[in-house]
Amino acid sequence: HQYRYLALKWALALVVGVGTATTAFLINLMVENLAGLKFSWTIQAMASSSAGAYFLYMIFNVLLVASSACIVTYFAPQATGSGIPEVKCYLNGIDLPGILLFRTLVGKVVGSVGSVAGGLAVGKEGPLVHTGSCIAALLSQGGSKRVHLSPKWFREFNNDRDRRDLVTCGACAGVAAAFRAPVGGVLFAIEEAASFWRPQLTWRTFFTTAVVSVTIRALMNACKGESDCGFFGGGGFIIFDINDGQSEYWIYELLPVLILGTLGGLLGSSFNYVNGKLTQWRIKYLYKNHHSSRRHVKVIEAMLVAFITSTFQFCLPLAFSCRECDPDIATCPRPAGVHYGNFVKFTCPGDNQYNDLATIFFNTQDDAIRNLLSSEMEQEYSPTALVTFFCFFFVLAVITYGISVPSGLFVPSILCGAAYGRLVGMLMTSITGNAEIKEGTYALLGAASFIAGAMRMTVSMCVIILELTNNLSLLPLVMFVLLVSKAVADLTGILPIYDLHIHIKKIPLLEHSSERYFRHLSASDAKSKTCVQFGRVEKVGFILDVLKSHTHNGFPVVEAHPTDRVTNETSTLLGIVLRNHLLVVLKKKISFMKDPSEVVDPVLAFQYDLTEFTKPISSQGVKLDEIRLTDEEQNMYVDLKQFVNTSTYAVQEDMSLAKVYQLFRGLGLRHLCVVPKATGVLGVITRKDIVPEHVEAQYPEVKHLSRTNS
Amino acid sequence: HQYRYLALKWALALVVGVGTATTAFLINLMVENLAGLKFSWTIQAMASSSAGAYFLYMIFNVLLVASSACIVTYFAPQATGSGIPEVKCYLNGIDLPGILLFRTLVGKVVGSVGSVAGGLAVGKEGPLVHTGSCIAALLSQGGSKRVHLSPKWFREFNNDRDRRDLVTCGACAGVAAAFRAPVGGVLFAIEEAASFWRPQLTWRTFFTTAVVSVTIRALMNACKGESDCGFFGGGGFIIFDINDGQSEYWIYELLPVLILGTLGGLLGSSFNYVNGKLTQWRIKYLYKNHHSSRRHVKVIEAMLVAFITSTFQFCLPLAFSCRECDPDIATCPRPAGVHYGNFVKFTCPGDNQYNDLATIFFNTQDDAIRNLLSSEMEQEYSPTALVTFFCFFFVLAVITYGISVPSGLFVPSILCGAAYGRLVGMLMTSITGNAEIKEGTYALLGAASFIAGAMRMTVSMCVIILELTNNLSLLPLVMFVLLVSKAVADLTGILPIYDLHIHIKKIPLLEHSSERYFRHLSASDAKSKTCVQFGRVEKVGFILDVLKSHTHNGFPVVEAHPTDRVTNETSTLLGIVLRNHLLVVLKKKISFMKDPSEVVDPVLAFQYDLTEFTKPISSQGVKLDEIRLTDEEQNMYVDLKQFVNTSTYAVQEDMSLAKVYQLFRGLGLRHLCVVPKATGVLGVITRKDIVPEHVEAQYPEVKHLSRTNS
Incomplete structure (x- = not known):
């Protein structure tokens, strides 16, 4: 019986891993194919008329985003946004209605494809965490009663703790699938998502993320041929192309890294601040109408954002002049007929020219990241292009996070950060004249700094970067930039983006430790009137x-x-x-x-x-x-x-509120009775009294009921 | 004030990192130099007489071990053994007397040098964890009152939680220094050492381990020159030499890996079983005498073990015939005058010969690991040599862990596992004839399996191996072998080695979850009579x-x-x-x-x-x-x-014992009052009531007392 239970636990972890990896792969496949089709048509149309190409591009995007907004608004309202705050709340012990339903899963997957392929300033990484959690929750439910697929041995798994554990596995699997970083996925859950951590969970989550990485590798191998998976070929799955980055560092680099960290902390937290204000404005004014008309407003808003985004993406590069290719680079400009890669030709007339802003703006987000982090060619981008890109993309990212589509924040954060990171890198190469210093590495450091500023993720981000770049010698620089950026952002007093949204929604998430003034209050001060x-x-x-x-x-x-x-x-x-x-x-x-x-x-x-x-x-x-x-x-x-x-927990009326908080947080309670002061004391229990051997020796008759939990 | 406190916290983490790394480096330096001297003299003496060389070698070893045993027995009794169980208990909330004293630190460092340089079947990795924790504890104490180095701002750090956090950092630093694996160090603490984990701690521990890796890198760079650090040169710091291992795997390899996992689970847990019985026998019979004579017994026992170990190490290889070198390998046999490396010549007469058993037995432990895991030459060892090595080393490891010297278990586990792993690898290469399959990789998998069987470490071991080999493609195989081995070992019902020793010492360590029969008992059943x-x-x-x-x-x-x-x-x-x-x-x-x-x-x-x-x-x-x-x-x-x-926690008499256990474990309590059933209820507290915003709104007058904890 016990072994069946254990085997079931591991089997479910395996299925969660395979399921999440496959879903992630399918999302990528669809995104790459839709986006590939879009760019292919647009580039063909550009040959005859720029205006026609613009309209084609814009309509394509608006339709994709509209489909995403419709499914999210009318069918799966919980699938909106990143999903990480919701998963975090669930793992903290808050049962938000509907966040782990099957329809939410469908909405998340389909909506994510639409919003990412539609060119919005969003990523598919955050939604993958929610997707993995949904898959896990549905599996943990013990089948479905409606379709009569609920054998008895499967149902016994249906308890809160096992379900929470499996959802944790799902969240890890999501991160692992998003970045192909098995260790990073586990650390993400430990650092960001989970409120309670049991040592046994470490191993099971790691197993899940390893399954994810093996599955994805196998699936991608199946797509190796040129035409096997349509436009998927060399695209899909963020891989920081930083193998050609620098492998050494110098002490004087600490100064630019310090600057990057400060910039990241300030810009990341101002992103949070503006986005928070905008979200509050939306709730107060834009969505104030009653149910059905509010839903229409949401769809129209999303389409409007898609229109603005497409217009920027297409029209801004037109204003930039073309740059000459380095003749040593064979793939410059990108050959006709290829729909991903560096050095986008756009409207450039010459055979040896590319448009630097189009390379990062008129491209899929994943490609843009690879191009920004690439060290293939120094001075690839003009400073004007980078500044323009940063300003417009920052604004787009701020207005996009919060509209009614699934939207991840990693990709916009990476792009914003990489833009100013590359600028600092260009400054460094020109000042020091050190050929070993790579702009691409600075772009990566910039990306890390923005993420640390906006989300305050540190360890997991650091490990994800190490896993992606496979370059342990970068560790000190990455760590330093994350440290500075998080410290600066914390100093501003602005909450991390996920906590900010939890806060705006007034969800009673309990942080790990209470405010210090809780010590001056007692349980009876806090109890219901x-x-x-x-x-x-x-x-x-x-x-x-x-x-x-x-x-x-x-x-x-x-x-x-x-x-x-x-x-x-x-x-x-x-x-x-x-x-x-x-x-x-x-x-x-x-x-x-x-x-x-x-x-x-x-x-x-x-x-x-x-x-x-x-x-x-x-x-x-x-x-x-x-x-x-x-x-x-x-x-x-x-x-x-x-x-x-x-066996309900109760506290005496004069218990300090700080200790009450600890009790809630440490045991994941939802309610607690406040009782009058005890009349006398019957005894004391010490650690020695509850060590299993001691209890067994005293009550041998209960020993046969023994069944270890693990 | 708050910022000073925060800055102090990070500064101390930095100092712990630098201190642990430096200590680890010094230990390695001393071990390599002492062992180098020993082997250099012995090899010189061997030219004239084998018997003379044996006596020299044996006396050197016995003296080194005796010095280690004396300092541990007479000066720092808490420095004995691995130290990991003690650190684990401290982090679980048990205040064992004297485990984090300055004298324990000294005993651990000096004793570790003696026992490792003295050739015992022990490692320096486990003791490094204890060393790091001691350094952290001493720093957290806020200076020393005795030497009047205790400024007031420093002393405020002196509270249980901050101290525990810093000791956790120290433990991570120890692992990171031992294996040069920063991420592995953090995961070791999460998986094995720490009982309570706060998300903030993840970042601080990772910072510490990164400092460790930067410091060690710098220190080792300082030793790059041939003669800068004596015999240290190319030795020291376990580095699995597996870069030349296999980079692909085949489905049919799952079978030998399954066999390795099963072997590891069985052998690892039988190691625990025999060592546990031996430890109980020692306590019952060998150390039963009164204080001072017991101490002499301990020193004599350690010297006896050193004598046996030296005899095996020197005499067994004499019984083995010499093997011919592969002429392609320039370093075969090891050139005269070099005291570390592969292909030990020992007593072989020919210029092109080496003794395979001496290569792994008559060598420092670190070198033996490198040689066993090396893929430089296939069929480097005869099966007889590997079987002989495994049998004798297993017995030596069993009797050594428990004598009165600092003794780590990683190195003996790795050596035992690598021996049978390499045997399985030899079988595989000869059966499949696949030239891509490497014996060294199998030796590594064997090492992982033995560790998972004896210590049940999984995630951290896996990450340490990934960090050491820098070979992510091995992940599925490593994971599979760890999974099987841990499952098999768990099935035997024998406790992991550290828990076994905690259990033998009757320390009330509380595992994460209680036994299931606790539900059938109540608080009043467990309370003191x-x-x-x-x-x-x-x-x-x-x-x-x-x-x-x-x-x-x-x-x-x-x-x-x-x-x-x-x-x-x-x-x-x-x-x-x-x-x-x-x-x-x-x-x-x-x-x-x-x-x-x-x-x-x-x-x-x-x-x-x-x-x-x-x-x-x-x-x-x-x-x-x-x-x-x-x-x-x-x-x-x-x-x-x-x-x-x-504000003491109290439970009502009829509270289920399982919930009492949760309370102890979740909050790290040491005692708990049992009180009669409450007379009535004054109110209920829900999550919403203790969210800081809600409390602040109700009691604005306490808000000025606010000072966040982080």
């Missing part, structure tokens, strides 16, 4: 009224009959009953009784199918308006003791 | 008596005067007072009073220097026999309220 509680035996109608008039998720139950109404002096606390469980009890009319003095044997409670009480992840559970009770039933009674969680 | 408690105002003599007769570390205090002796019905629980604090109160005679009805204003308590109450890590704190009280003082009273921790 009114205490809604049930007696042990309650009238069904009263329970229904309480559920209707209060939104609490748990209610304390005290030992008291409805005949003698609750008085704090005489009644002892039995425990907490959950709202979900009460809803199930009322809906299924479980053990209603006529006479309040009947007492139900608690053992009877176990005759019910306990899975009835488990809230499925794919639906909202029982809703209040599903409950139909006759007047007669409303006058019946129910003995709540059988549904109460008797 | 007798409840020793104090009233609010107690007689000094009574407190002293209780401290003398009970070893508890904390005592509950209830609101009651000594005049009306404690009755559970009427007295409310005030909190817990710590043994250490009571000892300080009694020693310093703080606020003793004649009249029990006097009540001390709790604010007065803060007039005492609070650092008086902090137990320094470098000493045992106040001891009972340091307290001198006159009869008159014994008859005085003390109001305990001012020393009580009023």
Whole structure:
């Protein structure tokens, strides 16, 4: 039995890895093919007329983005945005409705293809984290009851902890698939996503990410031939082309790296600040109308952003003059008929010319990253092109994150950072004259600095960069730039972008440690003003009224009959009953009784199918308006003791709020009873008392019940 | 103020990194020089007489080991063994006496040099983890009071959490220094050492390990010249020489890898089993005598083991015939005058011959690893040599781990595993005839399998191997072998070696999750049989008596005067007072009073220097026999309220023991009061109630006290 459970756990981790990798591959395949088609048509049209090409390009983009916005707005509203904040909240213990549904998964995948192929300033990396988590959540649910695919051995997996563990694996798999960085994926979860970490999880998540990397490698090998996967060929999957970057560093490079770090911290946090203000404005003014018209506004907004983006991408490079190719580089300009790569010819007349702004702007995002980080040719970009690109792309990224499409932040952050990084690199090469110093390496450092400033990711970013570049000698520089950038961004007092959005949505995410002034408050300061509680035996109608008039998720139950109404002096606390469980009890009319003095044997409670009480992840559970009770039933009674969680944590009224916070955070609690000061003390438990050997020696009769958890 | 604190935290992490790296470098330097001298003299002596050389070699080894055993036994008893179990216990919240003292650090460093240079079957990697932790603990202590180096700003760092964090950094630094694997170091702490992990810590530990790798690189560069660092030259610092290993793998290789994994699981756990039995036998019979004679036994035992080891190392290769060199390999046999490297000539007469067993046995451990993992020459070793080496080295490793010297387990595990791994590799090359399959790669996989079997380290081992070999294509094979080996070893039911030793020493380390049968017990089942408690105002003599007769570390205090002796019905629980604090109160005679009805204003308590109450890590704190009280003082009273921790966690008597365990483990508690069932409930706290914004809005007056923790 135990081995079956263990095997199932690992098998599910394997399936999550394979599933996430395959999904990531399919997304990439579709994006590359759609974008390839778009650029291929546009370039053909450009031969006859620039205006016609612009319209073709723009319409293509607007349609793709509109399809993405429609599916997200009308079908899967939870698929909007990056998804990382939502996953973070779920792993913190907050059950946001609908974020891990099957329809969210579909919306995320299809929407992501539309928004990325449509040329928006978004990436597909963030959404992949959400995608992986959705796949994991759906697997952990133990099949689907609706399609009768729910064998019993599969259902036992359906508990909160196992589900949370598997979702963590899914999140890791997403990052690993996005960057092909197995170790980086695990560290991402440890640093950014997960609130609780168990050592056993490290190994399982790493297994998942390794499966991802093996699967992706196999799938990409299958696409090796030129025409096997359409336009996919050499595109897809961000790979920083930095193998030709510098392999040594000099002490004086610490100064430009310090500057880059400061720039990254300031620009990253101003990105957050502006985007936060914009999001608040959107909620307050743009989306203030009622439901259906708000949805139309969202789609129109997305199409408008797509229009602006396309216009910038096409028209700005027109204003730039062409640059001469280095004759040593065979692929300059990019040969006709190839739709990805460096040195985009665009409208340049000469055979040996390329348009530097078009190379990074009129291209897929992945290609633009590779081109910006490339060290193939120094002075590839004019400073004007880089500055123009940065300014416009920054604005586009700010307005795009928050519209109703799936949108990752890694790619825009990398592009913004790489632009000013390359500028600093150009300065460095011209000042020092050191041929070993590469602009591409500085672009990479710039990208790292912007990510550290906006998202405050450090370890995982550092490891992802190491894994991508395979260049351990860069470690000190990367680390220094991340350190400075995060410190500067923290000093500004602006929250990291994900936390900012969690904050704007007023989700009660608990950070690891409480504010210091919590020490000066006590539990009774924080407790709810009114205490809604049930007696042990309650009238069904009263329970229904309480559920209707209060939104609490748990209610304390005290030992008291409805005949003698609750008085704090005489009644002892039995425990907490959950709202979900009460809803199930009322809906299924479980053990209603006529006479309040009947007492139900608690053992009877176990005759019910306990899975009835488990809230499925794919639906909202029982809703209040599903409950139909006759007047007669409303006058019946129910003995709540059988549904109460008797082992509920309770704190005394004078407990410091800082310790209450620790309790919530450390154990992932959702509610806690505040009780009066204890009358006396029965004993003390020390560590020695709860070491398994000691307990076994004292209570040998329970040992046969032993079954280790791992 | 806050920034100074933050800056101090990072500065200390930097110093820990530099300190650990420098110490590791010095240990390596000394080991290589001592061992180099030893081999150089022995080889010179061999020219005249084998017997003379043997005696020289043996005496050198026995003397080195004796010096190590003496310093550990007589001066620093806590420096024995690997140190990883002790660090793990400290990070789990158990305060083992003396493990992080300065004298332990000295003993560890000097002892490690002696035991490794003395040729014992031990490594210097495990002790480095302990060394790093000691350095961190000493720094975190806020200077030394004894040498008056304790400025006030430095002392504020002296609290449990900051100290634990810094010790975690130290442990990471140790692993990073041992294997030159910065990411592996961080993952080692997450997987193996730390019980509590905060996301902020990830970044700080990674910073430390990066500092370590930069420092070591710089120090090794300083030794680049031939004669700069004596015999150190090309030696020191394990570097798996696997760059010439295979870069591809075939599906059919999964079978031998499966076999390797199974072998590793079985052999690793039998290593644990035999070593565990031996350790218990040692405690029961060998060390049963009283203090001073036990110490002599320990030193003699270590010298005996050194004698046996040296004899095997010198005499076994004599029984083996010489093998012919591959003429393509210039360094075969190892040139005369070089004291490290592959293809040891030993007693071989021919100019083109080497002794295969001597190459791995009569060499430093680091060299032996490099030689076993080398793919320079296939069929370098005869199967007999590998089998002989494995059998004897396994026995040596079993008897050595547990004697009174600092002894790491990584190196013996790697050597054992690499021996049978290479055997399997030889089989594979001869069966498949595939020239791409390398014996050295199989040796590496074997090493990984033995480590996973004995220590059950997986993620960190995998990442360390990836970092050392710089070969990401090996990932699937390494992962598969680790997975199988850990699963097989877990199935045997034998504990991992570190946990086994913790278990034998009866240390109450709390694993992450409790046994399943804990659910069937309640808090009152586990609580101490007798409840020793104090009233609010107690007689000094009574407190002293209780401290003398009970070893508890904390005592509950209830609101009651000594005049009306404690009755559970009427007295409310005030909190817990710590043994250490009571000892300080009694020693310093703080606020003793004649009249029990006097009540001390709790604010007065803060007039005492609070650092008086902090137990320094470098000493045992106040001891009972340091307290001198006159009869008159014994008859005085003390109001305990001012020393009580009023925010103590308490659970109701019927709380399930599984939840109690979670509370201990999740919050790192040391004791917990069990109280009667609460009379009524005052309110409920939900997540929303303790989100900082909500609290701030309700209690704006405390906001000015805000100071974030990070």
